[in-house]
Amino acid sequence: MKNFLVFILILVSKSLFACGFYPFGEELRFSFFRLAESRYYSYAEFNYSANTFEPRAVYKDNEVLPNEKLWLNYCQNQVPISDIRLVLNELSSYDINPSNKNKLLQYLYKIKDYEALNYLKFAKECEFFNSWMDDPWERNEGMVLPKRGKLLSEAIKLSKQSKRDELRFRYAFLAIRLAFYNQDLKTVRNIYDSVFKNDKQQNIIDYWSLYFRSLAETDKALANFYAAQVFVNAPDKRFMIAQGFDSKVPLESVLKYAKTNKEKANIYLLAGIKKHDKTIEYLEKVYQYDSNFDGLNFLLLREINKIEDWVFTPYYSLFSPSIETNSWNSDEISIQNILRRVEKDRTYALKVLQFVNKVDLNKINDSQFWKTCKAYLLFVTKDYSESLALIGELENSIKKSDLLFNQLEMLKALATVANQKNGEAFISPEIQLIILKNKGFNKFIFAIGRELEYKGNTTDAALLYSKMHDNEVTEGHDYYEVAYWKTIKNKGDTYSDFYSDCFDYINVMYTPQQVEQLIKDVRFNATKKDEFSQWKYSFLKKQLPELYDLVGTKYIRQNKLSKALLNFKKVNISFWNERYSAWERNNYNWDGSNVFDKNPFYELKYTPSFIPIKDTIHLTKTSITSQLIKYIDLANDKKEKDRDYYYFLVANCYYNMTQHGNAWMMRRYLWSSDGNHSILEDESEYFQCNLAKKYYTLAKINAKTEKFKALCMRMIARCERNRLEYLYPYTYDSKIADYGAYILSKNKYYSDLKNDYSADYIKLTSDCSYFEDYFRGRR
Structure with a gap:
């Protein structure tokens, strides 16, 4: 992972994992006590x-x-x-x-x-x-x-x-x-x-x-x-x-x-x-x-x-x-x-x-x-103080050239971190030297990070997890040294229930505040000249734009748009162009799927253009978030005569920020037609389109014509269909002869559309090319 889209490629690789690779056996085993080679x-x-x-x-x-x-x-x-x-x-x-x-x-x-x-x-x-x-x-x-x-x-x-x-x-x-x-x-x-x-x-x-x-x-x-x-x-x-x-x-x-x-x-x-x-x-x-x-x-x-x-x-x-x-x-x-x-x-x-x-x-x-x-057994049984005391005695009697001494040092590092109080864990200078000595031992570095995370120090944990990429395993190397791990939040039906990548993990597990603290630490400490700091920050100090993007994305998931915009503004335009634009296509946009190529306010996937684009903007996460805030403010302004119009545009944007839209990358770093459920906090929103449904409803409430109300109801029904398909996934139930009809029967908004706008029902549900006519009928 050398820049942000390598993060994405790693996430793409998870789809390969889901299809073919799943760690097992020696790939999973943690072992720090390795003496057979030297002693037996x-x-x-x-x-x-x-x-x-x-x-x-x-x-x-x-x-x-x-x-x-x-x-x-x-x-x-x-x-x-x-x-x-x-x-x-x-x-x-x-x-x-x-x-x-x-x-x-x-x-x-x-x-x-x-x-x-x-x-x-x-x-x-x-x-x-x-x-x-x-x-x-x-x-x-x-x-x-x-x-x-x-x-x-x-x-x-x-x-x-x-x-x-x-x-x-x-x-x-x-x-x-x-x-x-x-x-x-x-x-x-x-x-x-x-x-x-x-x-x-x-x-x-x-x-x-x-x-x-x-x-x-x-x-x-x-x-x-x-x-x-x-x-x-x-x-x-x-x-x-x-x-x-x-x-x-x-x-x-x-x-x-x-x-x-x-x-x-x-x-x-x-x-x-x-x-x-x-x-x-x-x-x-x-x-x-x-x-x-x-x-x-x-x-x-x-x-x-x-x-x-x-x-x-x-x-x-x-x-x-x-x-x-x-x-x-x-x-x-x-x-x-x-x-x-x-x-x-x-x-x-x-x-x-x-x-x-x-x-x-x-x-x-x-x-x-x-x-x-x-x-070692004292450490395993959580008697950390006694373990450390015995290690101290042994260090004076074992030659530093003996591999047994290095075993003691690694044990000392693990026990020292584990022995600290919750909320007070840190990496002391002595432990830093041990880590540097064993910096190529991925699972040891990961274990130190895990101990820190368990003690509440998520910042140093993430920094150590990021070092897995410096030790990236290539062909001919020992694949058993890669660290794979799960989280307690994962469920059996989760798209991918394990991690091997720092960004993938903090994307799912860290709060925006934890990532902000990580950014703060990197910004203020990455310039330190000591060997440990140079090593610890060497990877993430190059990834600050990616981290700001991640924080903003996390706030989008929480619908905290102002905080999202604040972080997106800290990323320069070259980053957006390289990662999310077709203008500078590179290795990270290899299939074009991660490109903002449609305006999320005016265009919907699989739907002919039906709204004239008035405010052309260079599409980035920054500009989209800024425009969304602007349109929400206009829609909420009681003095604004076109509130229904702006509510509709806001609803379109929220719809497009879901799995069903053209701006899904506002919330995710990987899209698939298969769903790929995760444990992210906005999972229901991402698939159910609840915010889009809310704003289409507000557009309908503020609409001045029946034709526009009918169009709003049609979009509300589409959102409801997405919600129902998420709640009732197709399971090849032999009792369900027609899955589409089954979902339709549960969608009361299509019934309301048919009952309240019977003359428009066939046009709006059978051919979306009529949307342009109904949108023009807004006034």
Whole structure:
């Protein structure tokens, strides 16, 4: 939104939203507590998300992988990791020869470890067959390949012959993997149980083998037990093994296979991660069985992310959470019910906080993380003072370079604003710095604005909402960072019940006085030189004409014409020409619908010209409002001999300022033939033409001839028809054979026209070309 008509284009885009786009899932979710990337990277595939689980890298770039570490140990740390990685990931069996300068190969040839070299060659030969994609015709019978079977037999033999345990286990793993892809699940079970099951020094090779063993297990409870152990110990297998964990199997059946507390903790961890609902009991069990466990930390982080969704997504946006669990019954969704659910979920957050308070920080891994979680849960439960006190303690013990510190700062900003009294909320210098540091985080900026708005500071709220446009999401960027929100006033039949744009929102929700206060603030503070002011006002300081237009439009909706004119006069003519005139057509008048091309006092849509235009004016909101005030004054002047004439012109203007007229842009920024109902305060006037009806009635009362009275009655009846169509919309009721006749039967003014002016009824209702004759008959 770079100028006023971009506002309008955004409103036009709402029609696209209504037809096709509606935010859901991750687009709605509010989450400020984001630590998986920095602290629990290997679990990040299982971050709480409306998209459930997403496969991704589990090791950071250049991180030494478990298998690489095994080879490094095998070579007694004499070989660079880069050379080990090259052999494992890139070389073929043909590249493994004495002439290769790779330092791993040179080391093995130097110490004459031909067994290891032969293993590497054999492993490379097996790579092609460790996949489901070997058969180009995708025939099931092609899954069992003779070549793979031969390699399987060879792997089993070599495993038995190996003199070194490291290589014996590696050959056994190759055999297990070949057997699995050969659909020989019995062999998978036999090899694992004979080679790995009783191995005391388990490493990544054991857990890679257990991965296939779990997939080959027919006992679902035992398969779940194996899956949980693989999940914890083989990060690169987590995504796939989690899919194989059957949450329907009772945990009691799985736990009976666990021999150690660590194994029990692993079971509760995976079961908890697979659960999208409340998981407090799983947290407690993991802590009970293995308190010094990074998986426990991740499970707590995930639970807080759930609580954020359940509390903050509704609290800030008034949408339901991105994931509707059993506690969020879709049959009960209304904004009021949503807000009641928020309070229940804050109570659950208190339960999680109580658990955190009971934890012995000396027993857990990463005490600073747990303290930060406590501060966060205090904020969620609205204990802002305690949250801020704990944040103050933590800030002195956490390095500013740690992402945890930035999490604390964002939490501090939210809690500080939320902790202020109604009517006294402001953005302190300290909070300004935090906002600037996170100015690209749209939903955080929006949440600060929402907290300010809830506290009565609608001016700063609007200024922060306006910054959404500086961070406008474009193709290739993260659409999940756009803030979408509803208002409590919206109803189910509203044309568009959500917002993503500052102007759209204040157009509907702010009073004229609130927008005037916003303008005043921008005018007097936008010239400040400090960084925060420059950032905060950078967008709206360019939009003052648009805001004056908006205030004037709001006063038009309230029929406060003098106040409307006062604001319209603050807008220069170039603005009106660019936005509402056909003279300077640009990108914002792309379809011509927003152009004042008909005089609203003398011309009616779908009606031949019937009134001579005496006062030609350059049509702008300013000139139309000024002329309307002038004509109302003339019409109300008892000494004026043409009161009926001026009342009629006033009525025409009010009619044209409705959805049915040619000056609808006096009240709206978007027009559609479909109605597009809103929650604007003049909604009934916009569709019912009540003011036009009032002034046509006054024109009739002051009319001097029966012909002009008949024309006034015809216009009154037209207004009444619009009112009835708004009150009784066509609903394809099978009982209504003729909707037009149904509306006509309810319109008493057509009956009055027929009864009181029977000779004129047919002409005035069947052909509006007669209007000119009846208007000339005014005298």
